[in-house]
Amino acid sequence: MSDEIHRLLREDLRGKRPYGAPQIQVPIALNTNENAYPLDDEVVAVVSRHLEQRLRNLNRYPDRDAVDLRHDLAKYLGAGLSVDNLWAANGSNEILQQLLQAFGGPNRTALGFMPSYSMHPLLARGTGTDFVDAGRRADYSLDAEHVAQAITAHDPDVTFLVSPNNPTGTALTTDVITAAYDASHGLVVVDEAYAEFARDSSHSAIHLLPGRSRLVVSRTMSKAFAFAGARVGYLAADPAVVEALQLVRLPYHLSALTQAAARGALECSEQLQHGVERLRRERDRIVDTLRSWGLPVADSDANFVLFGGLTDSHAVWQKLLDRGVLVRDIGLDGRLRVTAGTETETTGFLDALDSTRNENPELFVEAEQ
Missing domain, CATH: 3.90.1150.10 (Aspartate Aminotransferase, domain 1)
Incomplete structure (x- = not known):
């Protein structure tokens, strides 16, 4: 430079x-x-059909709010979620960035527990958000007591939990997530990029969303859907959180082709x-x-x-x-x-x-x- x-x-x-x-x-x-597994021919055919339907209309901007995609994502997650609970972007990194743009920023703090996903402090820095690392135990585990004490001590505006955690691969139990939420006055973001690989899906924070307006669950289609090259991430949260993100998202941020391809992949989720x-x-x-x-x-x-x-x-x-x-x-x-x-x-x-x-x-x- x-x-x-x-x-x-x-x-x-x-x-x-x-x-x-x-x-x-x-x-x-x-x-x-x-x-490790590329999309098979049947899935490619379905995704291609969805893409072809959009190709002739590329002279027009895409659906700014990706309503059809969000509807499909809500159907995939179940748990009583609706289109109003879902938001989609270009990979879960953009989801996390938008959350920090809306709820972080100068004179605000994000809290994480490292070693964990290394993009969290980088995204915080990029949005002018102070990042505090509360660390983990010697074996890299994370329990409810440690999480609650760290949140009480630092009173963050945004708290990041990762389950399963990257790079350790360990999943959080729901008591850790609820302890974090109860101790916090800010947003609690559970990054579940690898949730579909978990041995026990009942620990997903998706099941904790009802009645917790400050809880956000971030996911991606890169891993389980073999869609890393498509760059599709999403979150599930209270409708008020989704509404807030529309204040910071770029206009037409998610292309028509990205939305179409993602809908095709969701059609083949099973x-x-x-x-x-x-x-x-x-x-x-x-x-x-x-x-x-x-x-x-x-x-x-x-x-x-x-x-x-x-x-x-x-x-x-x-x-x-x-x-x-x-x-x-x-x-x-x-x-x-x-x-x-x-x-x-x-x-x-x-x-x-x-x-x-x-x-x-x-x-x-x-x-x-």
Whole structure:
């Protein structure tokens, strides 16, 4: 960046680095928590039909409020929700950004519990919102007492909870969410990007929405719907929250093609669930195998696994990359995160890690077991 542009840049952004995972061409890419299974031909045909219906009208602006899509999303979630409870945007990141634009901002505070989704503090910074990290316990768990105490101490305008959490994969129980809500005077946002992969769907905050006007549940179609390239996120909340977001959303923010494609995917939600079930099996295979090797592994309700027992996590990351397997070094000492892939991809990862263990036992704390 030139000195002149650096001078003009906001002071709080100077010297910062943008969000991003390494984009490296490898045979097995398991670093960004994408759905490993592409859309099958039947789903592609349905999505294509929805797109074709919109192509001839691209000279017209899209439905500014995406009412038909929101209706379909409400139907998908159930739980007595209506179109008035739903809002959609370009990925859940835009949803979170809009929430901070409306309820955060200068002289306001957002509270999170790191390590968690790294975009939360970045989005807070981008909207001029102060971000406070209340941390987690040594094992990265989060309980109702810790959450309530942090909220009481900091009195945030927006509180972020993530369930299942990224990068740990652990899900919150409903008592943690209700404790956060009861302790808060502000908005409580539960980021459920990986909710469809959870082993127990009853813990979803969707079921807690009635009677809680300050509770928001954010989700995405990127993961369970294998729709990462389409960029579709949404939230469920009290209608007043949805109404407030329309004060900050850009006009016609969600393109007609995006809305059409998302409606096609939602039409195939039951079929796409089969891919979710396959990824759950591969996730559990990773957990069981790594634990059988003596490596500590966090319980995962997502489509990825956080594992430890490494003396040099970045060295192990490089050894895997040298074998054509890309996982995520998320900056936690002694730990790496791997996305559950297809059966072949998962086998490739496990074989590469096993070879690394055998050839470089000094990189593994539990290698002698």
